[in-house]
Amino acid sequence: MTTPASIPQELADRDDLPDDVKQLIGLGQYSEGSEFAVERGYIWTSCASVENGNPLFWDDEVAEQVTGGPIAMPTMLSVWFRPHHWAPGRTSQALPLQVHFDLKERFDLPEAVMTDNTIVFHEPVRPGDRLKTRQVLQSVSPPKTTKLGMGRFWVIDVEYRNQNDELVGIESYTGFGYKRDHS
């Protein structure tokens, strides 16, 4: 984990957030490397799934000319971190956005939905790259009531870097964990 430099005063002053959650805001968690290197088979399968004929992905001459060699579809960022459906010795299901599930448990909010997803793209991802990721809790709202029930909104960033520690992208998820009105 990476410790945040300091807790901002406006966060320290909030009395709706437990101290242990305040400590998590801005903290890098669940740093991990991908289970396999970026490979072209998945890139082509992904292109095929949406009939994407962009020559960047199919024509090496164009890729060399425009992007300095083959790259992955930028929107494939999260693909490289989804765990295998099964792996030897694995005894429990690996979850791809653990901070989200931690918050559900911490606040005893059994239901959750994702309301917004933002992806910011930086360095291109290339075949052979070994990516790494970490999750950063950016914010947690005070309790809110929506038509779904009472709960909290939170924003979690997932940062992706390549083997040279270059930022390749950030996915930002806004989640709403809640209890149904009747529960």
Place this chain on the structure above:
Amino acid sequence: MTELNDRCLDQVVVGDGLPPLRVDVTATTIVLGALAARDWRPMHHDHDFAVNRNGTRDIFMNTPNQAAWFERYLTDWTGPKGRLGRMKFKMSGSVFPGDTMVLAGTVKDVSTDDTGCGWVTVEVALTVEGDVKTSCVASVALPTSRDDNPWARRGDRWKP
């Protein structure tokens, strides 16, 4: 050198419409999209699970695959030099086999940042029978001239 059909920033004005893309969605579309994204969750391939556990009409398209459809739609319009900088989307409904989904976009902003990078902001709606299922706002870098290439930008010269 391959001649590329790329859209330049000076060819775009606010209000331009992108040509709509119509896709007849099948079960294969949904399952292929989910597995290409390594999304093994059963609601994207198991009809019985989707209907009886999730309470949905059928299996439905997953989020990463929708992002891939948006990317394809945008870069079909820009050409290969178009470089995605940022994409934000909000889902309000699901896409099922048997649906005809339509992606349609409009240019909302054209600008150049302080590094000289040209940007367009495009709003795209994914609809089924006129109902918006997912809305997306994307920032895409376009070449400012025939010699410019947004993909050549690195470090401080790339500010998505």
